[in-house]
Amino acid sequence: MPSLFKRSLLPKLRSFPMSADAISILSSAAQFRQCLLDHIASARQRITLVALYLQQDEAGQEILDALHAAKAARPELEIVVVVDWLRAQRGLIGAGKQPGNAAWYQAQTAAHSSEVPVYGVPVQTRELFGVLHLKGFIVDDSVIYSGASLNNVYLHKFDKYRFDRYHVLRNKPLADAMQRFVVEDLITTKAVHRLDVPQLPSTRSLRSAIGDLRSSLKKAAYDTREATTGYFGLSVSPLLGVGKNNPLSRVICELIASSQQQLTICTPYFNLPLPVTREINRALERGVKIDIVVGDKTANDFYIPPSEPFKVIAALPYLYELSLRRFAKKHQRMIDSGLLNLHLWRDGDNTYHLKGMWVDDRYTLLTGNNLNPRAFRLDLENGLLIDDPRREWLEPRRQELASIFAHTRRIESYKILETLEEYPAAVAKFLRRVSRVRIERLLYRIL
Template sequence: MNHLISAPARLARRMLPFRRQSKASPLDALPFLAVPASAIVVLPEPSAFRHELLQLIAQASRRIVIVTLYLQDDDGGREVLDALYAAKARQPALQISVFVDWHRAQRGLIGKQKSEGNAGMYRGYAARLGPGVDIYGVPVQSRELFGVLHLKGFVIDDAVLYSGASLNDVYLARHGRYRLDRYHLLRHSGLADAMAAFVQRHFVGSGAVRRLNVAEVPTTRMLQPAIRELRQDLQGAGYDIPPGGTLGPCDVAVTPLLGFGRGDNSLNEALLALLRGTRERVILLTPYFNLPRPVRIVLGQLLRRGCEINLMIGDKTANDFYIPPGQPFKTIGLLPYLYENNLRRFARAHRRQIGSGQLNIHLWRDGDNSYHLKGLFVDDDVAVLTGNNLNPRAWALDLENGLVLLDPAHLLHAKHQAEWAALKQHATRLSDYRALESPRHYPAAVRKQLKRLNRTRLDRLVNRLL
């Protein structure tokens, strides 16, 4: 965080807002897989997600493909690794591969002492238990600051367990705390095949993607040419879904989409098209209130058209970077306050719509637990499952994906209503922008750093990068 405050102007130029407009809606000819509504399950909580993941691993017979930002060196991460090695021992023919972000895997936690990161745990398991679980690092950018592997989805045989959660203690609700996300299980061989094939085609075949649980790991500098080739490959990549699908009366249309870079980004274009197509109401979930400019513009258009908008955001105390009063302050602890400032400005600009009930901002908080939800509900017939944080970093830098669920027969409506009702149990509707804490009342260390950022106008750059 400290090095961002002194970042050069060339970095700001690299993060210019996404301005390209799609000439035609990407939804016009969107290929899809017809998935029976009964094959789509909404899991209610982190403990259910953990139980389902471990059960699927234990029952796997052909393949396990896990793609996640990180598999942490803690009790939760080790529980998953233990389950993977146990599954391989039971089924020697089982193919197991895990893909994590290259940079994130080889550093310690932010604010902690320098270490070899989670990769040290991976090598320790391989040395102790032998081969059979291949763990790869994926460097989608040359530096973590410029973007990470943020794909989601665990393929286990013919099932896809989809969540924005990574794998560690707090995401898996161990030791009394949890980080809430969304959790969906889709049992469909075509979807599982498409997601597994993408990984095989673009990751396993890339010279930039290397095993982390081996003795000799190349440096990032050595991989620079291969990383450039991987980025170019990903710019035009996507999931292979055959066109011409037909939707039966009990089916939901499911389309996996990829997003990478500022231009020709299928996921970004689809999200904007879905928002623009809103007829009556939209629900938008994001953990960090830092919306990309195109999304802010579309939300403003929807409000002028009279559509109802519901936003659910984590309270700043539910942010995973929040540092409670009394604990030593670190610069990374500025982020929850930056996001709250963004929200305060947005709420102030739209105070009339908040007062009328057209705009509803829900702040989620449950004790010392944290909030990590993302996604969309549009009217009663569209849902988006994604790990995309709906912020400028996700919009332009990270490698993202999402599942678009088109449900014209409203077969999933009851499940989605139940999910939304459960989320609101720990949320409070913002009555007015003044209900948010004023920056004048922030801790002294926060006020000092915010003043420095504002004076140098670097707050805008920080918003784009984090």
């Protein structure tokens, strides 16, 4: 269809041709953990792990031990771990004062003869206003792409898991492009420093360098000189985004605008940016069937049972549910008609972290982007857009969607979602206070 955007990016994207058998979808967090460990053990040239954090716990230790073992066995291996600078230097939210993962990285480097450098990327001077939210693990010529970070629950090390998406794309030019960005646009800049060595510079001393890095990232893009344009076959396009009106955000809106029959959206935190809401409304008006899958509030990674002491962070799942309820109420007519389908995901005590889009039978977006204002303006995000104009990859795609919907229930009416009056007393009290001082709108912009 003709583009609805004056400066459309979608038709101009450069892409790397793929074969259908070069893309694998992993079905579970445990399978993802084993896949990552197997790739690390068999690596021959390079390993680059990029995640929000590598946690000091049993699963994190397993990953770091595997990296050191691979480096000891093959000293010529190029190994790099990249995490968020600020996230690595604080403890878990709500757990009190802790030294953070950086102290663990330093102890691990001191304890091993092999070297596995861990770099911290400061996207902003304060974590609240932007973090490294890039995804993708590059091992030789493969890209293992997931929204997951590296810890016990994301890797299903014990009894609980956090459900995400897990894809393996075997494509050397794609792996090269993603590796080149990490090396040339991140770790060689003045703002980025190793976290696994002592005497880290203060974030304050890096303020100027961080400003320069953020400015350069707003203009950065993956090197796609080896990619093609106008290729009418299965292909993948890597996308970057940070700041207002960035390419990834623009493509997300264009994808929704291009939908004609079916659109599926996954997000763990229901807090859609205005441009996304606007395009969803337009798609409904032209008769597109839309499925939106979000986590039940109890499946949110910030959820704390009412039986436990209240922490401010525990209000977030309820804030997202209120947003979902307002959206459902406004669109109840579309829900009744079956054109709009809102689904809540829940599987026992496990949590939900899926994000991404499926557009008609053609486009599939893999991304860590939460489709919220924070992702559209503050964090450094990326995504892989799979274009399948010949319908070569429909069955794996269908199977992935079936696995996602397996633990969902459809919201028949906005009335089944709880109201403020039904929330635990401490949560309701906090949310009323937030509403009274009129900072609720600000919270939606940064959370």
